[in-house]
Amino acid sequence: MLEWLIVGGGIHGTHLSRVLAGAAGVPVDRIGVIDPEERPAAAFFRFTDATGMTYLRSPAVHNLDLEAHALRRFAKRGPGKRVARFVPPYDRPGLAFFRAHVEDVVDQGRLRELRVRGRAIAIERGEVGFRVETEHGVLEARRLVLAVGMGEQPCWPEWARALGAVPDRVTHVFAPGFERAAIGAGRIAVIGAGISGAQLAATLADRGGMVTLISRHPARVHRFDSDPEWLGPRGLEPFARERSLAARRAVIARARNRGSMPPEVAGRIANAVARASLRFVVDEIASASVDANGVALLTKLGARLEVDQVILATGFDAHRPGGRFLDEAIDRLGLPCAACGYPVLRPSLEWAPGLFVTGPLAELELGPAARNIAGARAAGARLRRSA
Secondary structure, three states: OEEEEEEOOOHHHHHHHHHHHOOOOOOHHHEEEEEOOOOOOHHHHHHHHHHOOOEOOOOOOOOOOOOOOHHHHHOOOHHHHHHOOEEOOOOEEEHHHHHHHHHHHHHHOOHHHHEEEOOEEEEEEOOOOEEEEEOOEEEEEEEEEEOOOOOOOEOOOHHHHOOOOOOOOEEEOOOOOOOHHHOOOOEEEEEOOOHHHHHHHHHHHHOOOEEEEEEOOOOEEOOOOEOHHHHOHHHHHHHHHOOOHHHHHHHHHHHEOOOEEOHHHHHHHHHHHHOOOEEEEEOOEEEEEEEOOEEEEEEOOOOEEEEOEEEEOOOEOOOOOOHHHHHHHHHHHOOOEOOOOOEOOOOOOEEEOOEEEOHHHHHHHHOOOOOOHHHHHHHHHHHHHHO
């Protein structure tokens, strides 16, 4: 029997496994990480590559190793020194450098030894701990961590759903199989001007072609997707004192800088508009149709736009992640949920004795930054106290 089993091997699952095997001293052979991806944090790098990201939005102190300054130390040695890139402010790391950092963390922590390739199907309580049914058999663990992210639920607007399956004409930047390199050089519309859509539109505009970025609102420029106060006591102490979960949900909604981009990405958009390689249209799509000539988009302000391909950069659906797997676990184990559907947790991030969560599932406890790398580090600090 394992001591700890983590469901999900993305950014959160990888950092938590590093904490358990490193800071908490749990033997490597007593930890398991079940994940459908071949490599740790594979979905994160697939999504960031898809948008054309070159530098993370997060500062260097938000990394997957144990110490806040581990990324800066990695930049001074071996493989890290060869690819180290930071940009001000806050020494935000280059994506290629951060990828090398994650690989180094995995190697140093022997984290590949923990991974079980597959997908969790069901959870049951065992005589001691939990039994997790997978595609390839049953795993048993005394304690279980659900590190389930939003990556499998990209948001498709209703007008796009109404078109049906036309992947050669309308796709989502976070859809399985999306490849930015495969996008043609014709008339491209990118829907959504958050960081993902803005980066994608700017990257496509840099290579030539006719790119239109369509957003319901003008550019929202924020350095981070929530203000730094939500990483420290100024924001989190009042949040923890708030007993109403509905009020906490309202705080999270207000605190998130949704649909925003950092200043340097806004600068790329402005430059592309100035050189006429990008149009920025502030409007909302009302309906769309597809024929042999491409996609016709009708906006709520009455405009008609004709393009060859539409790429949605509309983020992820806000409903609780985990799908049927988690729905059935909630019913089977009697797990408490708030009115919004998200877990009601103890400060330890326990949903039930021995069952912990991280990522978006922990946001009613960890606050607006729960989904981010900073949220993974905050979850790791609490998990260490329970190990």
